[in-house]
Every structure is written in structure tokens, then in C-alpha cells.
Amino acid sequence: GATIRELIDMRAGIVFDGAGLQAYADAAGWEPVAPGTTPNLHDFFATMRAQAKPHGGAFSYVSSNTDLLGWAIERATGPSFASLVSTLLWKPMGASGEAFITLDPKGAPRCTGGFCATLRDFARLGQLVLSAGRRGSHAIIPETWLDDIRTNGDAQAWRDGQWRDSFAAISRNMHYRSGWYVINDQPQLTFAMGIHGQNLFVDAANAIVIAKLSSWPQPVEGPSIWLTHKAVAEFTRCIMAAR
Structure with a gap:
């Protein structure tokens, strides 16, 4: 139910407990997970059951808000997040080197972190x-x-x-x-x-x-x-x- 504006301003009302934070960490793929499992960000967002306060309230930094924004950008535009950043920002601004962004096990970008430059x-x-x-x-x-x-x-x-x-x-x-x-x-x-x-x-x-x-x-x-x-x-x- 959160708007794009509420996500990008960190005013979505999502509140994770310990289990929710661990599920998010597993989905991002930065740490080892249980053998035979392939948690990923898209499945995490589709099945998350985090508690929520009303959206649009106080500032509360929730890292997954930015990952969800990345998915919204890809759904709205079509190309991958990395391609968009390259075409619309990185090359036009005259970057001297390549940049990299980490992906989850199924190729979704970790937009909240892992941007390397x-x-x-x-x-x-x-x-x-x-x-x-x-x-x-x-x-x-x-x-x-x-x-x-x-x-x-x-x-x-x-x-x-x-x-x-x-x-x-x-x-x-x-x-x-x-x-x-x-x-x-x-x-x-x-x-x-x-x-x-x-x-x-x-x-x-x-x-x-x-x-x-x-x-x-x-x-x-x-x-x-x-x-x-x-x-x-x-x-x-x-x-x-x-x-």
C-alpha cells in the first residue's frame, strides 16, 4: 500500500521483527544460506508478512524500501536497473570507470547497497x-x-x-x-x-x-x-x- 514517494522518503510503515530481518538478509544473498535454498528479493517481497504502521508517518530507514524501488523502476521501464543507471546517469556524467551492482541469486539488483565505483x-x-x-x-x-x-x-x-x-x-x-x-x-x-x-x-x-x-x-x-x-x-x- 505504500506509494513510491513514501518508499523513497523512508516513510513507509513497514516494521520487521528479527525473523523478517533475517529473511531479508537471506534474500539479498550477501551471506551463506541453508543448502538447497535459493531465497531472493522478489520472492521475499511477494511473501513478506511484516507488521506495518500507517504509511506517510515519521522517517524510518528500512533498507528494503530501496530494493523495492529498484524493482518498481524495472517494472515501470523494462530495462534492468544497471542498464538504466548506465544509460541515464553513469555514461552521461562522464564516469571514468565502470561501476558494478550486486545481484541476488536470481538477478534482482541489491539497490540499497553493493553499488561499487x-x-x-x-x-x-x-x-x-x-x-x-x-x-x-x-x-x-x-x-x-x-x-x-x-x-x-x-x-x-x-x-x-x-x-x-x-x-x-x-x-x-x-x-x-x-x-x-x-x-x-x-x-x-x-x-x-x-x-x-x-x-x-x-x-x-x-x-x-x-x-x-x-x-x-x-x-x-x-x-x-x-x-x-x-x-x-x-x-x-x-x-x-x-x-
Whole structure:
């Protein structure tokens, strides 16, 4: 019953218990499963019986929302997710290397993680966002989409949400929109965040992009997130002082 918008804003009401999380992990195929079994994402979504709160409520990060989005994209367009990303984003933005995405045992993409690329190409994605979705004269991402990310997130959904307290030491003035986090202090900072310390920061006011790859022991480490944001602020200060 969730809409695409509720999935992409992490406002679907799905709540997994331990068994549901294990079933999802098995379906993704990242860890060994019982011999003779072939769990996969499509079967997982077709048979899942997770509890649900009303959709459209507080922000709650559920990784499988993004995998389901990938399936919806493929159903709506026809080509594979990897082909679409290659044709519509990766090649047009001038990526210097190939990228890879992990698949489940039956070939469905793990859209929530497992996207493999070089740091330089990761930064190129940030530069594309900074450049209003354009590379030279060629429009790759609609500027209206990027404006929507920066301005149309639901601040109340964030304040009521899962990570409000975790980010309180960084900022209380935040929202989440279309897969991006936005800090609405001055200057506004838009960033993408992955587990184990992957980050892409876009500071449009100061024209700065920072890409960071890491291998933190834990998927989400509060002190390390805080330190990363302090480092970004200091890098920005030094860069602006040198200009």
C-alpha cells in the first residue's frame, strides 16, 4: 500500500521483527544460506508478512524500501536497473570507470547497497548535483528534482523519526528527501550516507563536493558520523580561507 514517494522518503510503515530481518538478509544473498535454498528479493517481497504502521508517518530507514524501488523502476521501464543507471546517469556524467551492482541469486539488483565505483566517480556524482544536474550544456538530472530534494522534505517527519537524536549533536534542523539528507543550517548541506562510513557531501553555497569512502567496523557509528561532519566543516573553512 505504500506509494513510491513514501518508499523513497523512508516513510513507509513497514516494521520487521528479527525473523523478517533475517529473511531479508537471506534474500539479498550477501551471506551463506541453508543448502538447497535459493531465497531472493522478489520472492521475499511477494511473501513478506511484516507488521506495518500507517504509511506517510515519521522517517524510518528500512533498507528494503530501496530494493523495492529498484524493482518498481524495472517494472515501470523494462530495462534492468544497471542498464538504466548506465544509460541515464553513469555514461552521461562522464564516469571514468565502470561501476558494478550486486545481484541476488536470481538477478534482482541489491539497490540499497553493493553499488561499487571509484572514489573519483563517486565525487563526479556530487559534482553533477552541485552543477544543477548538468554536465556542460547537457541536462542529466532535472534541476526541479534537485530543488525538490533541497526544499520539500518534511522536517516534522525527521523530528519524529528514527535518527533525530543520533544527529542532534550535528543539527536539529534537518530533513530527508529522495534518498538524501539535508541539513538546513547555513550553509545548507546535502549529503548521501551509506553504512560503514560512505559519504557524499554537496555544499552548493560554497561550491564544494566531498566524497569519502570508509570501512568502519559497525554499520552506523554515531561518534564517527559526528567527527565526519566536524571534519567537513573544517575542510570547508580551510578551502574558503584559501580562495
